Amino acid sequence: MYRLTLFLFLALPLGVFAQTVTTGTIFDYSNKKLSLPGVTVKNLTNKKSTSTNNAGKYTISANVGDLIEFSLVGYHTDTLYLTNLLNRTIYLPVKSNKLNDVNIEAVRLNKSLVNIKDPLAEKYSLLSTGGNLERKKMTDKVGGLGLNLGYGKYKRQQRKEADLEERERYLEEIDDNFNEKTVSEMTKLEGQDLKNFILIYRPSVEAVKAERPYRYAYYISRAYVAWQKLTPEERKLQDLPKLKAN
Template sequence: MLKQFFLLLIIVAPFKIMAQSSVSGTIYDYDNRTFPIQNVKVRNLSNSQVTQTKAAGQFTIPAKVGDLVEFSLNGYHTDTLFLINLEPKIIFLPGNSTTLREVEIVSAKVNSSILSPDPLARPYTRMATDGLQGKGNNDRAGGLLFNLGYGKYKRQQEKIRLLEERDRYQAEINAIFTEEYVSDLVKLKGEDLKNFMSLYRPPEELVKSERPFNYSYYTVKSYHAWLKLTPEERRISSMPKLKAN
């Protein structure tokens, strides 16, 4: 009986070890989340192992906790996953914004404000020359049209649009790049976590230029840069105290 137990242990142990040293999952299209993606290249950046997804979007690759796994396919953004456990993964791969997709226009509506007059514009005045009053613009003397006020109104609207756009991106960064989110990815706590988030808060221009922005890849990449810093470089210098008059 004892010999049979040891024999069973010898047979089962390799499978147990193999099961604990690999990760599996399924990859779907980000826009159509029920559509599995085939032939996605899955590469473990930590051990150089490579595989591809099958017809059902499934993959299995040798890996361990702490490895960095990359997913890439033509027409899709390259995504990277930092393994904090070896549980089965579900990956949603966003399409590349440069890839044109067929769009069916069902209906169109014209914004009524386009046809309405500019509330800040002044009435224009036709200035005639050489005594040719009211001549058409196709005449040699012609006429000059002045629409005063529209340029200022347009600049004001553009300034408001930029401020609203900035507020949207800042709100997105604040909502996603939180202490809980970052700590779950890089396992930093306390003062180290606060210093890391201050040093590597996602820049607004970067978030704006890469849509949808991959916060997990950016955070893990920043963490590797953080590990190369000295303890002094990781600390945020405190603001100098102002002397009272």
């Protein structure tokens, strides 16, 4: 009887320590010192769920390879793919609120701005008029409209250059957050598989621009789940067909 009691006493801690869990703390993305209590933490793999305490801390049953979802009203939902069970720090971005449309019925201009001349404006051209209308002077505005084609071309060129600069900034951001080092740390892919994954799932500028701030960790975890469902052939980049000689 003594030996049986001793065996059960020693076996109980082993059963407890055999359970695997992951822990972490959740903060506001903009104010990284602000912990978030009440965040729902759900293991999408084993269907377990919990919530963060007043200090923003959580503990949930999990194994390597599980998907953990974090959600809170007023914040973007995030998902984490577990590559290990180490303690983590999670940052949730606040959802942006769109302003309601405002109808502007009148605008009061500063009097000092009314008579300012555009240094890039060209002289107005003379248009022929028919009937009994007298010809207008060269310095008059035709029909009350100022024709300034040179300035319009200048503005279009400015917009084009601004668009190119903006695109370059987004491409640099994607390179900084979706590269071999970052992807490998999350997915443990390496070699040709890592290169193929990056080429297949690299986020587009349009996707990154549409969601600000862009959640790269969430995107990589979802892309890796999709990658695991691909066949070995689908994971390979298909070579372009060779051109036939004439």
